[in-house]
Each structure stands twice: as C-alpha cells, then as structure tokens.
Amino acid sequence: MQIGDLSHRTGVSPRMLRYYEDQGLITVGRRENGFREYDDYLVDRVRKIRGLLDSGIPTRIIADILPCLNREQVLVVDADPQLRAVLIDQRDKMEERIAILQHNCDALSRYIKAMERAMTGGRPDEQASS
Amino acid sequence: MQIGDLSHRTGVSPRMLRYYEDQGLITVGRRENGFREYDDYLVDRVRKIRGLLDSGIPTRIIADILPCLNREQVLVVDADPQLRAVLIDQRDKMEERIAILQHNCDALSRYIKAMERAMTGGRPDEQASS
DNA sequence: TCGGACCTTCACATCCATGTCAGGGTCAAG
DNA sequence: CTTGACCCTGACATGGATGTGAAGGTCCGA
Known part of the structure; x- marks a missing residue:
C-alpha cells in the first residue's frame, strides 16, 4: 500500500x-x-x-510506549528499570486524564440533558437533585 | 489573592x-x-x-464548554441548538478519548506487570493467556 | 508519447501553548 | 528613602503538530 x-x-x-x-x-x-x-x-x-x-x-x-502496547510478552526481554519508570509514569498520567475526561464528560452529558429538558417544553426550574 | x-x-x-x-x-x-x-x-x-x-x-x-461544566441548571436559559451540537460533539470526542486512553492504559499495565514478572526471577516465557 | 495522478525531498509558513526578557510601577519592611 | 519582592504590559522566541508549495521523478492509461 x-x-x-x-x-x-x-x-x-x-x-x-x-x-x-x-x-x-x-x-x-x-x-x-x-x-x-x-x-x-x-x-x-x-x-x-x-x-x-x-x-x-x-x-x-x-x-517510548508504542512498542509496549502490543505483543507485550515478546518485548519484555529488556527489563530496563528506566523504561519501567517511564511506563509507570505514563500510565499514571493516563489514568489521571481518564478521570478528568470522565468527570467533564459526565458534566457535559448532564448539561445536555438539562438543555433537552428545557427545550422539550419542560418547566425550566425542574431538576434532578444531583 | x-x-x-x-x-x-x-x-x-x-x-x-x-x-x-x-x-x-x-x-x-x-x-x-x-x-x-x-x-x-x-x-x-x-x-x-x-x-x-x-x-x-x-x-x-x-x-465553549467551561460554562457548562458547573451550575448547569443556572445556565440552561439559552437553549441554543448550535451550542447543543457543539456540546454533543465534544462529549462524543471525550468519550472516544476515554476509550482510547483506557485501552492503552490497560495495555501499559499489562506490560508493566509482565516486566515485573520477568524481573522478579520468573521464567520469562510464562504468561497469562490474554 | 503525452497527460494526469501519484510519489519524492526540502523548505517555508502557521497555530498554539509556553518561556523569557525588558522597562517600568507598587508596596512593605528595614 | 531605599531595596527587594512582587506586579504590570508588551514583545520576541521556541517547540510541536500541521499545512502548503516548489521542483522534480514514476507510472499508467488514452
């Protein structure tokens, strides 16, 4: 190709x-x-x-991390502790980002739902107790 | 401050x-x-x-989205369909990113575990059937 | 065999998030 | 009153991801 x-x-x-x-x-x-x-x-x-x-x-x-994302067992030969630190660091950062995105994603969804409720003729001041 | x-x-x-x-x-x-x-x-x-x-x-x-991330009910007054499209679009993108990050985060974790197994004296060719 | 659609490299341009520095004010403590 | 630590604005610099364009090679189909 x-x-x-x-x-x-x-x-x-x-x-x-x-x-x-x-x-x-x-x-x-x-x-x-x-x-x-x-x-x-x-x-x-x-x-x-x-x-x-x-x-x-x-x-x-x-x-750095791409080689570790597939075929993991194949490449573990170089059990470099430096690499390990990098990977752990990156994994932790990813987890943090996931949490942040999840949080904001949820908030957005709530807002969107509230908009829809407001548009489809609902009384604007009705709300779910969050 | x-x-x-x-x-x-x-x-x-x-x-x-x-x-x-x-x-x-x-x-x-x-x-x-x-x-x-x-x-x-x-x-x-x-x-x-x-x-x-x-x-x-x-x-x-x-x-665009920051005003919608808190106090949602307060701001739904402007039920602008244009804004709604933006929000939905962004929420979907966030969901996609979450999925991607989760996927790669898991793969990293697996790799890290495999490294640790290899370092702590385990036989390098033993593995969990993924 | 020519033309168009693809490919090559190289270079310059752009946008964004960020750093850094200069020239100058504010203010509190010695 | 001076000095040092803060603040202001404005400008220039940089690094990363990306677009764009020039000058030219390859190849296939009319």
Missing part, C-alpha cells in the same frame, strides 16, 4: 505519515522506485497514534 | 494565568493599583483548565 492509500484509510495526511516515520513512530519500507510501501498493520497503528496524539500525548512519549 | 499566590496554588505559571484570562477562560478582577485579584474558586477552575488542556482540548473549545 502506498502513502495515499494509507492516508485515505486513516484520515491522516501524507505529510503527517511522513512525519510519524521521521519521529520513529512507524517503520516504512521502500519500493525500488523510492516510493514508500506501507504494511497493512500500519492502518491500526496509525489510528492508534492519532488517538494518543489527540489525547495530548506527544510523539516523543508515544515512541 | 494575587497572581503569584494562584500560581503557587495551581502550579500554573503567571504567564499562563494571564493567557487563560486573555483567551476568556477566566474572569479576573483588578485592584486599584492595577494588580489582578483572583477569587478563591479560580483555584479549582484553573486546575480544571489544566486538566482539559493536558488532555488535548484546545482553549477555544474549553472556553
């Missing part, structure tokens, strides 16, 4: 696909003519990268 | 506190001498802003 195909399949611009490669997030082969050749599994991988990026995780960190 | 105090209490630099004000995320009073005067409730608000920012939500969006 070449870059345009992957771009269409993931919604990520070719520019960004090259950038991810540059940042060491993906490894890409070349055809004889110099064109990049992308393996199928990269579709998922690129989607995962996008998700992490959208969640505020910088490429530098993604590069 | 003045800017340095709030900065210490939130871990957010004065520069950023002014920036948030500039972006309309917080409303700040002034003393007679021109110094900013911050209300106590801004400590929580600024922490919330940081959390959302760290989770990849840009100030523009935060400005």
Whole structure:
C-alpha cells in the first residue's frame, strides 16, 4: 500500500505519515522506485497514534510506549528499570486524564440533558437533585 | 489573592494565568493599583483548565464548554441548538478519548506487570493467556 | 508519447501553548 | 528613602503538530 492509500484509510495526511516515520513512530519500507510501501498493520497503528496524539500525548512519549502496547510478552526481554519508570509514569498520567475526561464528560452529558429538558417544553426550574 | 499566590496554588505559571484570562477562560478582577485579584474558586477552575488542556482540548473549545461544566441548571436559559451540537460533539470526542486512553492504559499495565514478572526471577516465557 | 495522478525531498509558513526578557510601577519592611 | 519582592504590559522566541508549495521523478492509461 502506498502513502495515499494509507492516508485515505486513516484520515491522516501524507505529510503527517511522513512525519510519524521521521519521529520513529512507524517503520516504512521502500519500493525500488523510492516510493514508500506501507504494511497493512500500519492502518491500526496509525489510528492508534492519532488517538494518543489527540489525547495530548506527544510523539516523543508515544515512541517510548508504542512498542509496549502490543505483543507485550515478546518485548519484555529488556527489563530496563528506566523504561519501567517511564511506563509507570505514563500510565499514571493516563489514568489521571481518564478521570478528568470522565468527570467533564459526565458534566457535559448532564448539561445536555438539562438543555433537552428545557427545550422539550419542560418547566425550566425542574431538576434532578444531583 | 494575587497572581503569584494562584500560581503557587495551581502550579500554573503567571504567564499562563494571564493567557487563560486573555483567551476568556477566566474572569479576573483588578485592584486599584492595577494588580489582578483572583477569587478563591479560580483555584479549582484553573486546575480544571489544566486538566482539559493536558488532555488535548484546545482553549477555544474549553472556553465553549467551561460554562457548562458547573451550575448547569443556572445556565440552561439559552437553549441554543448550535451550542447543543457543539456540546454533543465534544462529549462524543471525550468519550472516544476515554476509550482510547483506557485501552492503552490497560495495555501499559499489562506490560508493566509482565516486566515485573520477568524481573522478579520468573521464567520469562510464562504468561497469562490474554 | 503525452497527460494526469501519484510519489519524492526540502523548505517555508502557521497555530498554539509556553518561556523569557525588558522597562517600568507598587508596596512593605528595614 | 531605599531595596527587594512582587506586579504590570508588551514583545520576541521556541517547540510541536500541521499545512502548503516548489521542483522534480514514476507510472499508467488514452
């Protein structure tokens, strides 16, 4: 698959696909003519990268943790305590973000529901005791 | 409370506190001498802003949703369908991010556990059937 | 064989969140 | 009254993620 195909399949611009490669997030082969050749599994991988990026995780960190997100048993060979610290740190940060997002997501949902109640002709001052 | 105090209490630099004000995320009073005067409730608000920012939500969006994250019933007066669309959109995006983070967080935890198993002298090829 | 649609690299531009510095006021304690 | 710690504004700098455009190569189909 070449870059345009992957771009269409993931919604990520070719520019960004090259950038991810540059940042060491993906490894890409070349055809004889110099064109990049992308393996199928990269579709998922690129989607995962996008998700992490959208969640505020910088490429530098993604590069660190990405190898640990699949096939875990395969790579545990290098039981580097430094890496371990990084991973634990990142996991904790993720947990914190999840909590924050969950909290705000709930609040938004409540607000949306309140709007709907207000729109569908309900008395505006009626409310669930939160 | 003045800017340095709030900065210490939130871990957010004065520069950023002014920036948030500039972006309309917080409303700040002034003393007679021109110094900013911050209300106590801004400590929580600024922490919330940081959390959302760290989770990849840009100030523009935060400005949109922040008024809806507290005191919901108070503000439902303007049942603007445009706003509703924005809120639903953002809530959905948040849910997606939560799912992504949760997924990766779990994978990280598994990997960390596997590392620990490998370090504490376990046979490296033993594994839980995932 | 030509044209269009793709690819390459490289460079410059942009937006956002942030840092940092300069030039200058405020104020309280010594 | 001076000094140091705070505050103000404004500007310039930076790093990361992204867009865009130029100059050129590849390849397929009319």
